[in-house]
Amino acid sequence: MSDQPASQESPQSTEAELIAVRREKLAKLRELGIDPYGSKFDTTTTPGKLKADFADDQPVTIAGRLLAIRDMGKSVFATIGDVEGRIQIYLNKKGVSETDWAAYKLLDMGDWIGVEGETFTTGKGEPSVKVNQLTVLSKSLRPMPDKWHGVADRETKYRKRHLDLMSNDESAQVFIIRSKMIAEIRSFLHERDYLEVETPMLQSVAGGAAARPFETYHNALGMDLTLRIAPELFLKRLLVGGFTKVFELNRNFRNEGISRRHNPEFTMLEAYCAYGDFETMADMVEEMTCHLAEKFCGGLEIEHKDEDGNVTRTINLQRPWKRANYHDLIKEVAGDDFF
Template identity: 70%
Template sequence: MNAQTTDPVPAPPTPGDSELLAIRRSKLEKLKELGHEPFGGRYDTTHSPGGLQEAFAEGLSVRVAGRVSARRDMGKTLFFDVSDIGGRMQCFLNAKNVPEEVFALFRDLIDLGDWLGVEGETFITKTGEPSIKVTALTVLSKALRPMPDKWHGVSDREIKYRQRYLDLMSNARSREVFLMRSRILAEIRRYLGNLDYLEVETPMLQGVAGGAAARPFETFHNALGQPFYLRIAPELYLKRLLVGGFTKVFELNRNFRNEGISRRHNPEFTMLEAYQAYGDFEVMADMVEDLICHLAETFCGTLKIEHKDEEGQVVRT
């Protein structure tokens, strides 16, 4: 960190956690005294935790980085897991294999939620668990607040949506939703590209709120001295591209509508809009139907869904 950089200031403690914060802050100060940079820096890795699990072989010299998600203290032997979005890897730390200061560093100053760089050699424990025999540790970031409960995660729905990072820490299902969404968007772009659609980006700030019947968000452009609107739809600009000579265009991007809000209705949302010259609504309807079927088969493996029939029985059609 350069001379102008200051340590991040955590949010004020909530009632009941001030003692825990004080303990972790004291560990933070001890790390600084020992010469460790507690808030980030470069760490080159050979594998991710999940990637190493998939490509595991004994006797590899590896460097991985991740969050400490579990630890088991057994005197002179410590087991802990480092995790990232793709998986976890167990690490084995023994007082005989590392200098005393390295062992003491983890034993006394590392908590669940901290980020570590781990260097060592892969092996399989007597119980058959792929692991890393640790030879060196690097503190990458010190967590000042505890992680959500390992088994129950974040149960408060309001916290889930307002502090999504807490939900992602403990909820594999939420992480999979994020990953699946990214894959689906990438596949939509690939699919339309194969149909010779050109992806474009049209203005987010528009002088006229058009393309849909919705209330816009209003703003003001200081340099131009005139009002603007966050777009409610990209339609008008996409059609101008057809006028310019492109025959197939689409945009997969954000739109903004200053209306109601709920778990299922967000004023800021992602929308696909596509246009094609020399076609009609049936051409576009067929394209969208084929796209949805393609996505369902690609990511769900089937076009069948489970639903309840008239008698309330779950059926698959």
């Protein structure tokens, strides 16, 4: 058995031809009285959570993208999932309605479906869902990226991240970990009585850093403004106003070069603590960084990789970190005292 769409698409077909075939299936779904871009669909769990906490003979309702189909005629094994996980489903022609079976025949890889059924484990030990009702949630008109190679073109990968995410589990995991890490940073600071604030994105003077700003014009106020290059000045005004611990984790914009390590639009954490000094903030940053590394990276040794994924060096975050005078570091590298 091989993974294939219900109605196999020729690998030699052009994208335009594939889209035309899928549009025909779209029309046939509508002829069956099925809305291919349906409405609300309530689920009881997700594919990933179901597989992680699996038990037989449980009624479930799940939804996901159709990722693989193994068609054996009157019986079908398929895989559905999302960025957080996937699970196998089983359809039998006698086990679903004629309309549902006809709808299945019009499905392709990449379509989103919802299924209702009961859990069971196959003879080979694979957690699965026996489907008794199938709902088409969204018909995909464009084919997915190659199953095994994903998005090969680097430019496409970074400009059309959704294509990379649907075909590359590692990329999807980076997004998930990043989201959880940002939430953990907020929790870490909240536990230490830091107050999260939001300061203006549009500023009359681009301050707080030395960088070229993006410029815009406010029609209602009749004035030139810039997108902020840093939140520093407004955060310090909050200290003047009486707040003693504040932080902002938000976007900054700098109209400068662009590379894999330098993006004109980026997220930055900036925090201030009244009554503290350099050592206060250094201790906090050191503690927070080590906490995040242990929670999300499995330890304090971090592999630093190049653009191709090759490990170039291993960074040891073991505390205490080296602390040195800025002037001394410059003198050490430059070989002279420029100050």
